[in-house]
Amino acid sequence: MVSLKDYEGTVEPAWCQGCGNFGILTALKRALVDLDIAPHQVLMVSGIGQAGKLPHYTRCHVLNELHGRAVPAAIGAKIANSDLVVIAVGGEGDGYGEGGNHFLHAVRRNHDMTYLVHNNQVYALTKGQTSPTSDLGFVTKTTPQGAPRPLNPLAVAIAAGGTFVARGFAGDIDHLSGVIKEAVQHRGFSLVDILQPCVSFNHRNTFAWYRERVYRLESDGHDPDDRAAAFGKAQEWGERIPIGVVYREERATFEDHLPALKRGLLVRASMDPGLVGPLLDEFV
Amino acid sequence: MSVDVNVMVGGEAGQGVQALGHMLAKALARSGFHIFADQDYESRVRGGHNFFRVRAAGVKVGAVSEDVDVLVALNRETIDLHGRKVSGGGVVLYDSDATGDTGDVGNSLGLPLKKLADRTPLKKLAANTVALGAVARLLNCDPGIAEKVVGDQFGEGEVGEGNVAAFRAGHEYVASHFPAGVQPDLRARGNGDRMLLTGNEAMALGALAAGCRFVAAYPMTPATSIMEYMASRAEDLGVVVVQPEDEIAAINMVVGAAYAGARAMTATSGGGFCLMVEGLGLAGITETPIVVVDAQRASPAIGLPTRTEQSDLEFVLHASHGEFPRAVLAPASIEDCFWAMVTAFNLADRYQLPVIVLTDQHLASSYGTADRFDLSQVTVDRGLLLSEAEAARSGDYRRHRITESGISPRALPLGGSALVVTDADEHDEEGHMIEDAETRTAMMLKRLRKLEGLRKETSDVMIHGPVEADVTLLGWGSTYGALREAVDTALQQALEVNLVHLNELWPFPVQAVTRALENARETYTVENNATGQLARLLQCEVGQRVTGSILKFDGRPFSPAYILDRLPGREV
Numbered sequence: 096m097v098s099l100k101d102y103e104g105t106v107e108p109a110w111c112q113g114c115g116n117f118g119i120l121t122a123l124k125r126a127l128v129d130l131d132i133a134p135h136q137v138l139m140v141s142g143i144g145q146a147g148k149l150p151h152y153t154r155c156h157v158l159n160e161l162h163g164r165a166v167p168a169a170i171g172a173k174i175a176n177s178d179l180v181v182i183a184v185g186g187e188g189d190g191y192g193e194g195g196n197h198f199l200h201a202v203r204r205n206h207d208m209t210y211l212v213h214n215n216q217v218y219a220l221t222k223g224q225t226s227p228t229s230d231l232g233f234v235t236k237t238t239p240q241g242a243p244r245p246l247n248p249l250a251v252a253i254a255a256g257g258t259f260v261a262r263g264f265a266g267d268i269d270h271l272s273g274v275i276k277e278a279v280q281h282r283g284f285s286l287v288d289i290l291q292p293c294v295s296f297n298h299r300n301t302f303a304w305y306r307e308r309v310y311r312l313e314s315d316g317h318d319p320d321d322r323a324a325a326f327g328k329a330q331e332w333g334e335r336i337p338i339g340v341v342y343r344e345e346r347a348t349f350e351d352h353l354p355a356l357k358r359g360l361l362v363r364a365s366m367d368p369g370l371v372g373p374l375l376d377e378f379v
Numbered sequence: 380m381s382v383d384v385n386v387m388v389g390g391e392a393g394q395g396v397q398a399l400g401h402m403l404a405k406a407l408a409r410s411g412f413h414i415f416a417d418q419d420y421e422s423r424v425r426g427g428h429n430f431f432r433v434r435a436a437g438v439k440v441g442a443v444s445e446d447v448d449v450l451v452a453l454n455r456e457t458i459d460l461h462g463r464k465v466s467g468g469g470v471v472l473y474d475s476d477a478t479g480d481t482g483d484v485g486n487s488l489g490l491p492l493k494k495l496a497d498r499t500p501l502k503k504l505a506a507n508t509v510a511l512g513a514v515a516r517l518l519n520c521d522p523g524i525a526e527k528v529v530g531d532q533f534g535e536g537e538v539g540e541g542n543v544a545a546f547r548a549g550h551e552y553v554a555s556h557f558p559a560g561v562q563p564d565l566r567a568r569g570n571g572d573r574m575l576l577t578g579n580e581a582m583a584l585g586a587l588a589a590g591c592r593f594v595a596a597y598p599m600t601p602a603t604s605i606m607e608y609m610a611s612r613a614e615d616l617g618v619v620v621v622q623p624e625d626e627i628a629a630i631n632m633v634v635g636a637a638y639a640g641a642r643a644m645t646a647t648s649g650g651g652f653c654l655m656v657e658g659l660g661l662a663g664i665t666e667t668p669i670v671v672v673d674a675q676r677a678s679p680a681i682g683l684p685t686r687t688e689q690s691d692l693e694f695v696l697h698a699s700h701g702e703f704p705r706a707v708l709a710p711a712s713i714e715d716c717f718w719a720m721v722t723a724f725n726l727a728d729r730y731q732l733p734v735i736v737l738t739d740q741h742l743a744s745s746y747g748t749a750d751r752f753d754l755s756q757v758t759v760d761r762g763l764l765l766s767e768a769e770a771a772r773s774g775d776y777r778r779h780r781i782t783e784s785g786i787s788p789r790a791l792p793l794g795g796s797a798l799v800v801t802d803a804d805e806h807d808e809e810g811h812m813i814e815d816a817e818t819r820t821a822m823m824l825k826r827l828r829k830l831e832g833l834r835k836e837t838s839d840v841m842i843h844g845p846v847e848a849d850v851t852l853l854g855w856g857s858t859y860g861a862l863r864e865a866v867d868t869a870l871q872q873a874l875e876v877n878l879v880h881l882n883e884l885w886p887f888p889v890q891a892v893t894r895a896l897e898n899a900r901e902t903y904t905v906e907n908n909a910t911g912q913l914a915r916l917l918q919c920e921v922g923q924r925v926t927g928s929i930l931k932f933d934g935r936p937f938s939p940a941y942i943l944d945r946l947p948g949r950e951v
Contacts, residue, residue, distance in 0.1 A: 106811050138792055140635065143803070151800075151811050156792035158638050159802035159812065160631065161661050167595075167628040171635025171643065172792075174619050175593060179639070179792060197631075200624040355592070355617040362640035362791060364617045366590025368757035374584060374612060375751055378574035379409075 097133050099124055104152045110145055115265035115291035115302075119213060120149055122263070122271035123182075129276055132180055140169040142185030142194065144220050146213035146291075149184050163193025166201045169208050170349075175361045177207070177350060180279060187214040187288075191227040191246050198248075202255040202284050204349040209278045209285040212248065213265075215293035216300050223296040233299060249329035252286045253322065253342050259285035260325065260342040264309050265292065266302050270338060277340060283348050290338070305336070312339030319343040381437030382412065382563050385444045386514065387461055389430040390453030392423055395507030399451070400431025401746065402511050402532055404575055406525040407435040407518075408748050411569030415440045415860065416746040417936065422600070422684040428456050435565060441712055441747065441860020445938045449561060451514050452478060453492070453507070470561050472513055472553075474506075488517070488557050495548045500537070505545035512549025517557065519564030522550060524571075574749050578716045578742040578857075581749070582672060583608040585720030586644055587616055588757045591670070593643040595621040595632035597651055600684050601740040602674040605646040626651040630658030630671065637667045638801065640791035642724050646672035649691045650681065656698040659733050663703025665801040666779065666787065666826065668727035668734075668762075670720070675739040677934040686934030687740035689856060689907035692916070695735045696885055702823070704730065704830045706837060707885035709737040711859035713747040715882055721757050726836055729762035730829045731786060737884070739907065741936040742857035763788045771795030777808040781821055785828030830886055837883035840891040844870060844877030850947060851899040853925065854906070855881040855913050857936070862905055864939035869946060876946065881913075887920040901926040905942055908932055 102124040110116045127137060139150035143162035150157040156179070160168045169183040190198050190212045201210070217235065218224040224237040228248065232241035252260045259281040263271035271289065278285035290309070292302045315337070318324055325342035350356055358364065386403060390396045397418060404416045412435040421427040432443050447464045450457065452473040465471055468486075475489030490513050496506040508529060515525040529546045533539040553560070576584075583605045586594075596606040610620040619636075623629050629645045636643040647655065652673045662669045675691045677683035695707055706726050710719040716738065723734040763786050765773065770790035776797035780787040787808075790797040800810030805822060807813045841859070844866045854862045859880050869876040879895045881888065896902060902925040904914040911928035918924050929945045931937055943949065 135792075135794055135796060135798060138639070148812065151802075154798060156798055157800040157802070157810060158635065158665070159804060160634075161657055161803050164627065164631040164658070164661075167623060167631035168635035168638070170621075170623075170628075171593065171595065171632035171637075172639040173635075174621070174632075175636040175639035175641040175643070176791075176793065178794070196624050197628050200628070353619050354614045355619045358617050361592050361617075361619060361636075362793065364592050364641075366592070366642065366759050368588040368590070368754045368759065370616055371584055371588040371752075372754055373615075374587070375574060375754075378576045378580070379572055379751070 097128050097131050099128050101134055102127065102153045104154055106151045108152045109148060111295050113294045114145070115215065115293065116145060116149065116213060118265035118268050119211070119271065119289055119291060120152060122268045123211070123275055124153060125272040126275035126279060129272070130279060136180055138172055138179045138181050140165045140172065140181065140183045142189035144186035144189050146184060146186040147189060163189050164197065165189065166194055166197040166210060170201060170206045173206060173208050174350060174353065174356070177356055178360060181208040182211060182279070183208060184211045185213070187212055187216070187228045187248070188218050188226045191248055199251070199255050202252050202257045202286065205256065205258050205283045205346055207282055207348040207350050209287065211275070212286070212288045213291040214248070214288050215291045215297055217293050217297040219293045219296045230299065247329060248286070248288050249341055250326060253325055253329055257286055257342065258283035258344045258346050261285070261287045261340045262338045263287055263289045264305055264338050265289055266305055267309065267338065270311060274339060281343070283346060308334065308336040309338050310335060312337045312341065382565070383434070383436045384448050384518065384563065384565060385446050386433045386449045386451065387430055387447045388451040388453070389428065389457030389461055391426050392421060392429050393425040394453045396429045396431050396453065399507040399511050400433055402528050403514060404433045404746050406515060406520055406528045407433065407565060408573055408575040409524050409528065409571040410521055410565060410567040411571045412436060412565065413439045414575055414746060414748045415442060417443050417741065418744050420685050428460065430457065430461070440864065442864050442939055443936065445940050449514060449517060451510055453510065454478060468562065470517060472517060488553070490549065490552060495552055496545060499541060499545040499548050501541035501545060505542050508542045508545035509549035512546035513553045516550045516553035517560050519560045519566055521567045524567060572751070574751055575746055576713065576749065577604065577744055577746050578713050578738055579604040579674070579744065580608055581713050581716035582720050582736070582738070584752065585717035586670070586724070587612070587618065588752070588754060589642065589721045589724040590759045591642045591644050591724060592617065593619050593633065593636040593641040594645065595623055595629040596645045596647060597623065597626045597629050599648045599651045601676055601743040602646040602648050602672060605672060626654040627658065630655040633669050634658060634662055634665070634667050637669050638665070640793065644670040644672065646674065648674050648676050649678045649694065652691065652695070652698065660699035660701055660703060661803050662733040663699065663705065663826070664803060666731040668731050670723045670727055670734050670736065672736045672738065674743040675737065677932070683934040685740065687907060687936050688932060688934065689739055690909070690912070690932070691737065692855070692884065692912040695737055703826055704732050704833060705885065706730070706732065706734045706833060707737060708734065709856035709882050709884050710742065711841065711856060711880060711882040713742070713745070714749045716742065717752050719882070725758065725760045726833070728764070729760055730833050731762070731789060732829060737856060739857050762786065765790045765797070767793055767795060770797040773797040778810045779806060779808050779822065781808060781825045784832055785825045834886040837886050838888050838891055839883065840888055840895055841880040841882060842878065842895055843880065845875065847898050848877040849875040849900055851896065851902045852876060852878045853902060853904045853913060853917070854878065855884060858905055858907060861937040861939050861942060865942035868939060868943055874946065887916065889920055892917065893921050896921070896923055901947060903927050903929055905929045905937065907937065
């Protein structure tokens with residue numbers, strides 16, 4: 096049996112005291128332990144930002160990527176070794192800004208992986224600039240007149256053909272852990288956008304601010320199979336903010352359409368040069 | 380004098396110029412001739428002017444000729460543009476339905492292409508096959524061989540039969556109107572078992588033979604046919620070909636797949652490579668073996684999308700911020716494209732770094748004959764790769780362990796207790812991010828130490844002609860065929876010329892080049908670029924300034940004659 100001890104890292108986190116990232120790390124470890132997945136079965140691919148450091152603070156295979164590029168690297172690794180549980184992790188600047196194009200198309204193609212986005216609505220590692228999801232009017236060092244309209248990642252993911260679209264809250268670890276479990280178990284691209292208060296640079300969207308607003312979708316009678324209802328829930332922001340699985344659909348993954356993977360793991364495929372022999376004949 | 384016949388087929392995009400040219404080249408290859416054929420096309424889908432040149436020779440050739448012995452004109456523009464290149468005894472075979480009178484260019488033979496095609500089952504759809512039949516007869520190409528090429532191209536059924544009928548219509552027309560054909564005739568002789576393929580096809584085959592099982596690439600001329608060919612064989616060979624949203628995704632997918640253990644590559648042109656360079660540095664610092672093909676085209680920015688240039692040399696040597704080891708190969712011929720890919724994958728795995736293979740539009744889309752690649756000579760050397768059993772035992776596995784060679788034993792994330800941790804940030808031996816000066820210095824030195832071993836791998840140059848000569852030409856990559864032939868012709872004309880050619884550019888083969896230039900008198904680089912990038916590299920790496928450079932940057936490839944005309948004392 097896998098235990099939390101197996102996921103105990105040796106590197107001391109460089110996160111601020113009270114950072115929402117700690118709750119996310121705890122929730123993730125609990126989810127993996129609950130699913131009885133061992134560290135060597137997990138590949139975490141991360142981006143750049145405070146969130147991108149997360150894999151170093153636990154134990155698993157790690158590919159800490161460039162800023163914004165965790166998702167394509169995760170896709171490549173998953174195709175090469177489909178036995179791996181592949182989890183990409185990064186902040187919203189990393190995923191929805193720098194890596195926005197990759198996000199959009201990974202959702203569309205439905206790659207079999209989980210994507211955890213630590214969404215704190217601010218660029219923190221670079222010390223306080225606006226992010227793609229900063230609330231309208233949010234004043235930062237680079238937006239002294241206030242931030243423009245934010246991106247709605249859940250609505251975008253549903254529109255792009257997402258098959259698992261969810262939101263968690265770093266301040267509700269039990270619930271978040273459950274959402275991550277479902278995300279990992281889902282076959283296809285699972286997006287978990289995680290509300291992550293930044294104690295240093297976001298004094299607007301704080302733990303207290305979220306606690307007053309978040310509610311669990313599953314206690315609200317929401318049907319995650321209903322795409323129109325999901326769109327509705329994805330729009331909800333302000334007085335009430337839903338958390339939980341917003342939309343879910345079973346659909347063939349990108350990998351299901353790759354004939355090469357039907358033979359087994361790509362990393363174990365034969366590399367015999369002789370396989371090319373019949374191809375050479377076609378050129379004569 | 381052995382056979383050396385040049386046929387040019389010209390017309391609009393959409394008229395089947397490429398298909399006609401390719402089938403003719405194939406028929407002549409099966410007839411036992413050595414072939415070199417190039418394509419000149421515009422960045423458009425229909426219209427414009429395209430041509431396809433086929434050179435058939437009794438000896439191996441690796442370049443196009445400026446002369447035209449037979450011009451096949453599918454439209455008037457072809458005659459206007461190329462008629463004057465037709466040699467004294469040459470023939471213009473033209474579509475008399477489309478062009479009207481040809482004027483006074485060589486011996487003209489009007490072919491009522493539309494009328495002839497309309498009498499065959501596929502009508503105008505097979506007009507280019509009618510022209511193929513006509514030119515095959517004109518060259519006295521064995522009709523059985525040429526017809527078989529048509530059959531192989533179009534398969535059985537209506538389309539195949541229709542094309543064979545079209546071929547015969549063209550063939551019979553020339554037989555009755557121009558029965559002598561041209562001299563020398565190209566009746567079958569010699570070895571007809573050579574392969575006919577493009578540089579890109581050779582690269583794709585080389586990659587597949589080397590065990591490449593993952594390709595992520597974004598379409599970009601002239602690299603696209605590499606991924607297209609591999610995709611067409613993906614099912615048979617168990618290869619995954621992904622077309623992602625952009626080149627940035629492509630290279631990062633390749634890094635992910637390679638990290639996980641698959642041999643992985645991408646292919647692009649200079650513009651796409653621009654988007655990939657951050658990923659190149661990622662492969663450098665994470666020590667991930669990847670192969671990147673840059674099929675250069677006339678640049679910068681969009682440049683001339685379908686035309687050739689060798690202007691990315693300095694770019695690929697320095698691409699990406701920071702310092703990390705890399706290897707750069709520049710295949711010199713179509714066969715070399717195959718072997719360069721095999722070498723690239725082995726170097727990438729053995730030294731755990733990115734390898735760039737630099738070609739260009741000319742090499743990528745030109746056809747040539749080659750003896751069947753000897754697959755028994757292909758080795759797949761994955762370097763210091765731990766077996767799954769070894770990795771399973773490595774409880775305290777450190778992916779970036781500091782070693783004397785700089786190469787760390789590599790485990791794959793395949794289960795077992797070895798956790799494979801790597802990072803785009805500077806990291807320690809375990810792969811976790813660090814900030815301290817000592818580890819940073821040790822890691823930089825470890826990675827750069829790999830260059831010491833790598834230098835021994837790229838230490839050769841290709842030398843052609845006498846050991847000593849009045850004039851030494853220096854070239855790299857795709858110009859080899861033209862340079863070699865220019866040297867041979869110069870030697871026949873009693874000019875003392877030799878060639879030092881590089882197909883491995885980085886680490887720069889300092890010793891071999893120094894030795895080759897020891898007794899050189901006048902030295903000229905010959906480069907398809909405007910500023911003489913090899914000349915600068917030579918000065919930087921071997922401290923030698925060349926006498927001059929013969930440069931061409933009009934988007935067109937060198938011909939041997941172009942080089943000969945510009946040799947010292949013969950400048951036009």
